[in-house]
Every structure is written in structure tokens, then in C-alpha cells.
Amino acid sequence: MRxxxxxxxxxxxxxxxxxxxxxxxxxxSAISERQYxxxxxxxxxxxxxxxxxxxxxxxGPGGGYLLAKDAVDISVADIIRAVxxxxxxxxxxxxxxxxxxxxxxxxxxxxxxxxxxxxxFMDSVSLAQVCAKDAVLNHIQLGDVxxxxxxxxxxxxMIKIEAIS
Amino acid sequence: MRxxxxxxxxxxxxxxxxxxxxxxxxxxSAISERQYxxxxxxxxxxxxxxxxxxxxxxxGPGGGYLLAKDAVDISVADIIRAVxxxxxxxxxxxxxxxxxxxxxxxxxxxxxxxxxxxxxFMDSVSLAQVCAKDAVLNHIQLGDVxxxxxxxxxxxxMIKIEAIS
DNA sequence: TTAATTCCGACTAATTTAGTCAAGTATATA
DNA sequence: TATATACTTGACTAAATTAGTCGGAATTAA
Numbered sequence: 001m002r003x004x005x006x007x008x009x010x011x012x013x014x015x016x017x018x019x020x021x022x023x024x025x026x027x028x029s030a031i032s033e034r035q036y037x038x039x040x041x042x043x044x045x046x047x048x049x050x051x052x053x054x055x056x057x058x059x060g061p062g063g064g065y066l067l068a069k070d071a072v073d074i075s076v077a078d079i080i081r082a083v084x085x086x087x088x089x090x091x092x093x094x095x096x097x098x099x100x101x102x103x104x105x106x107x108x109x110x111x112x113x114x115x116x117x118x119x120x121f122m123d124s125v126s127l128a129q130v131c132a133k134d135a136v137l138n139h140i141q142l143g144d145v146x147x148x149x150x151x152x153x154x155x156x157x158m159i160k161i162e163a164i165s
Numbered sequence: 166m167r168x169x170x171x172x173x174x175x176x177x178x179x180x181x182x183x184x185x186x187x188x189x190x191x192x193x194s195a196i197s198e199r200q201y202x203x204x205x206x207x208x209x210x211x212x213x214x215x216x217x218x219x220x221x222x223x224x225g226p227g228g229g230y231l232l233a234k235d236a237v238d239i240s241v242a243d244i245i246r247a248v249x250x251x252x253x254x255x256x257x258x259x260x261x262x263x264x265x266x267x268x269x270x271x272x273x274x275x276x277x278x279x280x281x282x283x284x285x286f287m288d289s290v291s292l293a294q295v296c297a298k299d300a301v302l303n304h305i306q307l308g309d310v311x312x313x314x315x316x317x318x319x320x321x322x323m324i325k326i327e328a329i330s
Numbered sequence: 331t332t333a334a335t336t337c338c339g340a341c342t343a344a345t346t347t348a349g350t351c352a353a354g355t356a357t358a359t360a
Numbered sequence: 361t362a363t364a365t366a367c368t369t370g371a372c373t374a375a376a377t378t379a380g381t382c383g384g385a386a387t388t389a390a
Binding site for chain 2: 377378379380381382386387388389390
Binding site for chain 3: 215
């Protein structure tokens with residue numbers, strides 16, 4: 001999980017796309033103007049968003065981009081994952097096994113787990129939640145981070161998140 | 166909040182430091198060997214960790230680094246924040262007000278809020294939690310992400326996290 | 331005094347981010 | 361059909377960040 005301004009750009013663009021979803025296909029130049037992101041850079045980002053199945057494209061005049069699914073089914077993590085390269089594991093050559101110099105990297109699983117947590121958290125925030133607050137309050141309330149649940153509750157213990165205020 | 170392998174290195178080093186805390190000051194070369202991080206790069210990272218008050222240094226032979234506070238009082242976010250440059254806000258020139266070209270950047274507060282969430286989550290995981298599981302299971306259980314609370318519960322609503330399994 | 335070790339600044343290389351450019355291809359519409 | 365619109369693609373560049381390297385200076389235990 002990488003978190004840089006690249007992901008920020010992508011999230012901003014997707015928010016824009018969803019906010020304008022009644023207008024039919026949205027052109028990148030329109031997004032470019034509203035979000036102050038260069039058209040060419042948006043082209044790069046949307047190539048990836050399309051390849052990840054998050055947006056559909058319509059070519060020709062009147063064309064543009066549309067969300068491929070409902071905003072409640074798109075998480076912030078989906079968007080960030082789409083535009084980022086897969087994380088380069090600098091410390092470990094292979095995946096979860098066999099770390100470099102033939103020795104076990106004893107912090108590998110540790111970071112894997114921590115990364116998983118962050119990932120799940122980001123996956124718990126949907127584009128719809130982000131957009132709703134953007135439109136209404138321009139601000140996300142903590143209480144709206146609905147549920148933060150592991151894919152298999154039995155596997156690793158389970159956390160319940162409740163808004164209590 | 167930026168999340169790259171730089172932060173990973175720093176967290177790994179801090180985990181190592183805490184795991185060896187009974188041994189007195191720990192030299193960077195020892196950490197370098199155990200964690201496969203170059204000594205010079207560790208020097209860069211520890212300069213920042215020291216400036217942020219997360220570690221104390223002891224110079225001269227027998228010297229090295231020690232955690233400046235108890236591991237329960239150091240969050241993963243503290244560590245990552247320490248080694249990273251302050252985030253460059255590419256889209257907005259000033260802080261929370263006055264975005265570029267004189268116009269209001271309508272996704273600024275949005276991302277501020279989302280970033281705040283991620284931040285708080287990372288702040289809820291302490292080095293001690295990370296280390297405990299590293300030593301025993303080499304794995305963090307979800308149920309151990311103890312509390313995820315805003316600094317001022319009244320300000321923005323409040324979330325309670327409970328392990329329920 | 332000597333060796334171990336942190337401290338510090340300047341430098342470099344690799345990678346990623348951000349952005350440009352110059353072509354294409356598809357298609358609605360005049 | 362012609363044309364303008366808009367996506368698609370690949371190659372390229374510049375800036376920033378990451379991940380180091382290097383050489384020395386300061387500190388201090390032995």
C-alpha cells in the first residue's frame with residue numbers, strides 16, 4: 001500500500017466523476033479544468049482506472065468516462081491500488097517466503113500484517129461515503145467510516161466499529 | 166501521510182531497537198546487519214527519529230540508540246511522520262485556505278479529512294503492539310488494534326473499536 | 331591516545347511522480 | 361462522407377523522492 005499524491009489525484013478525479021454522474025460521460029478536459037490536473041496526466045491515470053475496471057470509457061464526440069460500478073462498491077483502496085505500481089519489496093526478494101541473502105527476514109510478516117490493516121481500513125471507505133460528505137459538508141465525519149471488518153471474521157479475530165456520538 | 170518503503174525501514178529499525186532494549190544502547194551497525202539496511206541510510210533515518218524525540222543517542226564507544234519513550238507511547242504514525250518530509254500539497258498552494266488560481270479547491274478539505282482518518286488509524290497502532298506480536302507470533306492480530314479515537318471526541322463524532330472475537 | 335560510534339553535509343544513482351508530445355483510433359453529427 | 365471530438369497509446373522529459381555513498385568531525389569509554 002503506497003500513499004502519495006498520485007493516489008490523491010486519482011481519488012479527486014473519481015470524486016469529480018461521481019459528482020457529475022447525471023451528466024453522462026465526463027471528459028477528461030472537464031475534470032482537468034475542475035480539479036487542476038493536467039489532461040495528459042489524467043490520461044495516464046484513467047488508463048489504469050479503466051484497466052482496473054473502475055471506469056468505462058465512451059469514445060468519440062460526447063464521449064468521456066463513467067464509473068463502471070456504483071460508488072458504494074468502489075473503495076478508496078481500489079482507486080489507490082489501481083494507479084500505483086505494485087509495491088516493490090526492497091527488503092525481501094521473493095514474496096512472503098525466502099528473504100534476501102538466504103536468510104529469513106524477520107520483519108517481513110510483521111509489515112505484511114500491518115500493511116494488511118491499513119489496506120483493510122482504506123477498503124472500508126467507499127467513494128460514495130467520500131462523495132456524500134464532499135457534496136454536503138465538504139468534510140468526512142468519523143462516524144461515517146461504517147464498518148471495518150476482516151474478510152473472514154473467524155480467521156483473525158474481528159473488530160467492530162460503532163459511531164457512539 | 167505518505168506511506169512508502171522508507172517508513173517501512175524506519176518501523177523495522179524501531180522494532181529491532183525495542184526488541185533489543187535490554188542490551189543497552191544499540192549501534193546502527195547492529196541494526197544494519199539484522200535488518201539489512203545500509204548503515205548510511207540508517208544514519209539518515211535516525212537523525213530524523215532523534216530530532217523527532219523518538220530515540221536518544223549515546224555517543225562514543227559502547228554508544229548507540231535507545232528508545233526515548235516507552236514503546237506503548239510511540240505509534241507507527243509517529244515513526245512514519247518522523248522520517249518523511251512534510252507532504253507537498255501539489256494541488257493547493259497554501260494550507261487549508263486559498264487554493265491555486267485564486268479559486269477554492271473543492272477536494273482539499275475532502276482529502277484533508279480522509280488523510281486525517283488514515284492518520285488516526287496509524288496512530289492507533291503502537292510500536293509495542295507491533296513488537297509484541299513480532300516476538301511471539303510474528304503476526305499482528307486484528308483484535309489488537311486497540312483503540313481508534315479522535316483527539317477530541319466531541320469535535321467530530323467518535324468511533325469505538327472493540328475486539329469482539 | 332585510540333577506537334568506537336554518533337553526527338553532519340555534500341554528493342550520486344535509481345526510482346517514481348508528474349507532465350509533455352505526437353501520433354493514432356473510434357464515433358456522433360453535420 | 362467529412363469533421364471535430366475525445367479516447368488510446370507509446371515514447372519521451374523534468375522534477376522530486378528514495379536510497380544510498382563518502383569523507384570527515386565530534387564525542388567519549390577504555
